[in-house]
Amino acid sequence: xxxxxxxxxxxxxxxxxxxxxxxxxxxxxxxxxxxxxxxxxxxxxxxxxxxxxxxxxxxxxxxxxxxxxxxxxxxxxxxxxxxxxxxxxxxxxxxxxxxxxxxxxxxxxxxxxxxxxxxxxxxxxxxxxxxxxxxxxxxxxxxxxxxxxxxxxxxxxxxxxxxxxxxxxxxxxxxxxxxxxxxxxxxxxxxxxxxxxxxxxxxxxxxxxxxxxxxxxxxxxxxxxxxxxxxxxxxxxxxxxxxxxxxxxxxxxxxxxxxxxxxxxxxxxxxxxxxxxxxxxxxxxxxxxxxxxxxxxxxxxxxxxxxxxxxxxxxxxxxxxxxxxxxxxxxxxxxxxxxxxxxxxxxxxxxxxxxxxxxxxxxxxxxxxxxxxxxxxxxxxxxxxxxxxxxxxxxxxxxxxxxxxxxxxxxxxxxxxxxxxxxxxxxxxxxxxxxxxxxxxxxxxxxxxxxx
Amino acid sequence: xxxxxxxxxxxxxxxxxxxxxxxxxxxxxxxxxxxxxxxxxxxxxxxxxxxxxxxxxxxxxxxxxxxxxxxxxxxxxxxxxxxxxxxxxxxxxxxxxxxxxxxxxxxxxxxxxxxxxxxxxxxxxxxxxxxxxxxxxxxxxxxxxxxxxxxxxxxxxxxxxxxxxxxxxxxxxxxxxxxxxxxxxxxxxxxxxxxxxxxxxxxxxxxxxxxxxxxxxxxxxxxxxxxxxxxxxxxxxxxxxxxxxxxxxxxxxxxxxxxxxxxxxxxxxxxxxxxxxxxxxxxxxxxxxxxxxxxxxxxxxxxxxxxxxxxxxxxxxxxxxxxxxxxxxxxxxxxxxxxxxxxxxxxxxxxxxxxxxxxxxxxxxxxxxxxxxxxxxxxxxxxxxxxxxxxxxxxxxxxxxxxxxxxxxxxxxxxxxxxxxxxxxxxxxxxxx
Ligand SMILES: Cc1cc2nc3c(=O)[nH]c(=O)nc-3n(C[C@H](O)[C@H](O)[C@H](O)COP(=O)(O)OP(=O)(O)OC[C@H]3O[C@@H](n4cnc5c(N)ncnc54)[C@H](O)[C@@H]3O)c2cc1C
Ligand SMILES: Cc1cc2nc3c(=O)[nH]c(=O)nc-3n(C[C@H](O)[C@H](O)[C@H](O)COP(=O)(O)O)c2cc1C
Ligand code: SF4
Numbered sequence: 084x085x086x087x088x089x090x091x092x093x094x095x096x097x098x099x100x101x102x103x104x105x106x107x108x109x110x111x112x113x114x115x116x117x118x119x120x121x122x123x124x125x126x127x128x129x130x131x132x133x134x135x136x137x138x139x140x141x142x143x144x145x146x147x148x149x150x151x152x153x154x155x156x157x158x159x160x161x162x163x164x165x166x167x168x169x170x171x172x173x174x175x176x177x178x179x180x181x182x183x184x185x186x187x188x189x190x191x192x193x194x195x196x197x198x199x200x201x202x203x204x205x206x207x208x209x210x211x212x213x214x215x216x217x218x219x220x221x222x223x224x225x226x227x228x229x230x231x232x233x234x235x236x237x238x239x240x241x242x243x244x245x246x247x248x249x250x251x252x253x254x255x256x257x258x259x260x261x262x263x264x265x266x267x268x269x270x271x272x273x274x275x276x277x278x279x280x281x282x283x284x285x286x287x288x289x290x291x292x293x294x295x296x297x298x299x300x301x302x303x304x305x306x307x308x309x310x311x312x313x314x315x316x317x318x319x320x321x322x323x324x325x326x327x328x329x330x331x332x333x334x335x336x337x338x339x340x341x342x343x344x345x346x347x348x349x350x351x352x353x354x355x356x357x358x359x360x361x362x363x364x365x366x367x368x369x370x371x372x373x374x375x376x377x378x379x380x381x382x383x384x385x386x387x388x389x390x391x392x393x394x395x396x397x398x399x400x401x402x403x404x405x406x407x408x409x410x411x412x413x414x415x416x417x418x419x420x421x422x423x424x425x426x427x428x429x430x431x432x433x434x435x436x437x438x439x440x441x442x443x444x445x446x447x448x449x450x451x452x453x454x455x456x457x458x459x460x461x462x463x464x465x466x467x468x469x470x471x472x473x474x475x476x477x478x479x480x481x482x483x484x485x486x487x488x489x490x491x492x493x494x495x496x497x498x499x500x501x502x503x504x505x506x507x508x509x510x511x512x513x514x515x516x517x518x519x520x521x522x523x524x525x526x527x528x529x530x531x532x533x534x535x
Numbered sequence: 536x537x538x539x540x541x542x543x544x545x546x547x548x549x550x551x552x553x554x555x556x557x558x559x560x561x562x563x564x565x566x567x568x569x570x571x572x573x574x575x576x577x578x579x580x581x582x583x584x585x586x587x588x589x590x591x592x593x594x595x596x597x598x599x600x601x602x603x604x605x606x607x608x609x610x611x612x613x614x615x616x617x618x619x620x621x622x623x624x625x626x627x628x629x630x631x632x633x634x635x636x637x638x639x640x641x642x643x644x645x646x647x648x649x650x651x652x653x654x655x656x657x658x659x660x661x662x663x664x665x666x667x668x669x670x671x672x673x674x675x676x677x678x679x680x681x682x683x684x685x686x687x688x689x690x691x692x693x694x695x696x697x698x699x700x701x702x703x704x705x706x707x708x709x710x711x712x713x714x715x716x717x718x719x720x721x722x723x724x725x726x727x728x729x730x731x732x733x734x735x736x737x738x739x740x741x742x743x744x745x746x747x748x749x750x751x752x753x754x755x756x757x758x759x760x761x762x763x764x765x766x767x768x769x770x771x772x773x774x775x776x777x778x779x780x781x782x783x784x785x786x787x788x789x790x791x792x793x794x795x796x797x798x799x800x801x802x803x804x805x806x807x808x809x810x811x812x813x814x815x816x817x818x819x820x821x822x823x824x825x826x827x828x829x830x831x832x833x834x835x836x837x838x839x840x841x842x843x844x845x846x847x848x849x850x851x852x853x854x855x856x857x858x859x860x861x862x863x864x865x866x867x868x869x870x871x872x873x874x875x876x877x878x879x880x881x882x883x884x885x886x887x888x889x890x891x892x893x894x895x896x897x898x899x900x901x902x903x904x905x906x907x908x909x910x911x912x913x914x915x916x917x918x919x920x921x922x923x924x925x926x927x928x929x930x931x932x933x934x935x936x937x938x939x940x941x942x943x944x945x946x947x948x949x950x951x952x953x954x955x956x957x958x959x960x961x962x963x964x965x966x967x968x
Contacts, residue, residue, distance in 0.1 A: 114929050150800040152835035
């Protein structure tokens with residue numbers, strides 16, 4: 084795919100931007116789905132199923148696609164993973180199911196599990212199938228804080244078990260980061276919202292625009308509900324801590340991505356020269372999407388080398404294929420600002436040293452290596468902060484030193500009425516981990532409620 | 536709407552119509568118990584009789600491209616386990632799974648006392664729900680005057696069914712061999728003998744291949760082989776035809792059929808049921824993938840029935856039978872013609888060469904604006920379907936009705952002078968003088 088780039092005399096039209104944001108993994112045609120599903124060997128005790136954090140029975144759903152039982156296929160997927168729509172599009176399948184596929188050994192090409200999963204789940208939205216129904220009412224009420232993947236997965240399972248569920252979310256719309264943060268070429272907000280709706284339609288009450296801890300206290304929740312699930316995710320992007328950071332031409336990756344995902348194509352532009360600070364998956368998403376908005380030059384600035392970059396190799400490959408470049412072993416020192424315009428980023432070169440406590444090689448600045456990288460926009464992608472401030476409001480809720488909620492293997496916290504899962508527990512993983520957590524916690528909540 | 540998959544074959548009720556056929560998957564208690572736990576509705580135990588000895592190397596397979604085992608051939612005999620072990624384990628199965636159908640498959644020498652003895656003993660010691668008389672094995676056992684050697688002679692079938700019915704207090708299913716020209720004859724004989732149901736098909740006489748290095752058939756036993764019994768997906772059309780011939784036979788009306796042969800998916804099963812079967816039996820697909828396949832068989836069948844508005848199996852059982860007719864009753868004035876969708880055509884030209892060399896020269900290469908396309912010569916197409924069968928693109932070539940204004944007329948009617956044939960395309964004259 085060729086990315087259309089803006090220039091001094093050519094702004095990108097909405098159509099250009101739509102072209103640039105074409106889906107990375109488009110829907111399979113019927114013929115493709117038939118051929119691809121035929122490639123699945125239907126392994127016994129399948130490695131793909133083991134590799135999936137929600138343990139979707141992959142061979143079973145692929146066999147069902149092949150046998151013309153699409154509805155059955157979708158049910159297998161969404162029964163194991165309530166976020167099966169999002170995961171089909173956004174999961175890093177290369178390191179999960181597809182990375183475990185035995186066909187990699189046989190043909191050096193895994194079965195396209197993610198795209199087959201999309202084939203089945205798309206049909207649910209297209210046909211309006213109602214695959215699950217609410218369980219017989221138990222008379223118990225559960226509050227779910229956060230309508231992201233963890234909260235939604237928990238809500239679906241709680242409803243299927245017959246509990247009344249109210250989901251609170253600070254935002255106006257559900258989905259959490261699936262709606263507002265996942266790269267636009269992987270999933271669009273309308274799909275994430277449609278997925279959330281399939282869950283809400285089980286009779287889940289959504290109270291949106293309610294920030295728990297501010298608009299509503301945890302004590303109030305405890306008063307009105309029998310149990311609480313915390314799926315609040317992570318906080319804002321961490322600060323750089325360098326001069327000039329507050330300038331208008333410095334934006335954090337999450338805000339940048341949310342804007343381009345929630346505003347019409349053509350209304351959000353990227354300037355010609357963009358620097359992205361960081362080399363994690365979010366940095367890749369920011370860089371690849373800055374390119375797709377038309378930026379002529381997009382470069383990463385990262386203090387370590389490519390070997391230490393936290394992004395998946397296939398994500399870095401995508402950045403390269405999108406025309407991004409890299410300043411490895413380069414640390415930002417100061418944002419250069421003229422008036423209210425960013426003109427460049429002053430950096431120092433770094434060198435690698437002995438491994439530090441985390442096992443990664445330490446870095447130290449190279450003396451007298453200051454240099455300026457000219458740019459019009461700086462995107463900060465240093466990772467999200469933890470939610471310690473919010474979560475400390477909950478009594479007897481144990482957090483670890485990094486501010487993550489401590490849970491047992493079933494999602495119970497140190498406070499018996501609280502359960503938790505997703506990014507606020509694991510510090511930031513994938514949708515599928517959050518979904519697995521939320522679903523598992525719903526099981527623990529049901530057990531807890533039986534005893535109340 | 537809840538769909539009910541309960542099936543009833545001659546009074547033998549099972550939670551769903553999916554039974555394991557008498558074969559290696561029903562050798563032991565452990566297997567049948569695992570199968571019932573996976574969701575199988577019934578099982579026909581591996582045929583018991585006088586203990587036999589098996590050879591090493593028993594199966595041969597046919598692959599198609601990367602798809603393995605579209606056909607399976609075996610030279611295995613009936614059970615090689617002591618009869619006491621089989622009966623003891625069947626009893627355990629019946630005790631642990633009272634709601635599932637457990638059928639004892641029998642094959643002994645053609646003597647009245649021997650049949651009486653095995654029938655009484657098996658029912659007495661196991662509490663099984665029915666018997667299946669194995670008149671089918673085409674190899675090994677038939678050399679000893681059993682199996683297909685019985686199934687191929689209607690009089691023998693009738694005689695043995697009569698002997699069994701003399702002492703059996705539970706339903707008797709007669710399993711028929713496909714190694715006959717017309718299955719209705721042995722089926723009618725079995726009916727005359729008093730059978731409660733028939734099952735078909737057993738395996739088809741076959742030789743799956745020759746090892747060109749060893750100059751020996753596959754599978755080979757120390758360099759020599761023997762013809763065996765063929766089964767698996769490849770035999771389904773043959774099985775469907777035998778089944779439909781019995782379902783449509785006026786003399787066999789009311790005789791329940793258990794359909795067997797190449798069933799791997801819920802769709803295969805639905806086709807057998809649509810052709811009149813009360814239930815189905817599966818062997819090869821389980822030997823390939825394990826008992827777990829039954830989950831999608833039940834799920835897929837139930838989803839399809841729900842979509843079609845069928846609540847129970849009998850709502851569609853036999854529905855396709857009336858549409859199976861003699862050729863002489865087909866409408867000769869029903870014209871269809873190939874239509875190629877230019878938008879989805881990928882330009883492989885397989886349809887062209889198939890029609891040109893293999894059918895009726897009714898297609899023409901007709902590239903348009905640089906795109907490889909094929910055109911239908913409307914006056915030449917006889918609507919044979921071949922192009923649509925070879926086309927790799929789903930839905931690209933469709934066969935569309937041609938309105939010729941001619942009233943329908945069958946060959947039978949036409950020969951009786953009732954109705955004129957619509958004009959038909961002529962082959963181009965390609966002879967060079
Ligand atoms: C830029 C980016 C790209 C990503 N790309 C991928 C990807 O391609 N594939 C993938 O699998 N994962 C990806 N992830 C990770 C994935 O999005 C998360 O792991 C997942 O969304 C975590 O789900 P969660 O429910 O724990 O939290 P979130 O999705 O963050 O949802 C938390 C919800 O809680 C709400 N909330 C927070 N505090 C409160 C409060 N006090 N009161 C009420 N509501 C509150 C929030 O508004 C939000 O809706 C990406 C993440 C980012 C940041
Ligand atoms: C290895 C093997 C052994 C079999 N043994 C028996 C048997 O003992 N008795 C019997 O009635 N049928 C026997 N059969 C035939 C099957 O029960 C069944 O009729 C046939 O395989 C067709 O079904 P399928 O296409 O699902 O395999 C055997 C088949 C195979 C492959
Ligand atoms: S399947 Fe393989 S391992 Fe099992 S008995 Fe046959 S040859 Fe031996």
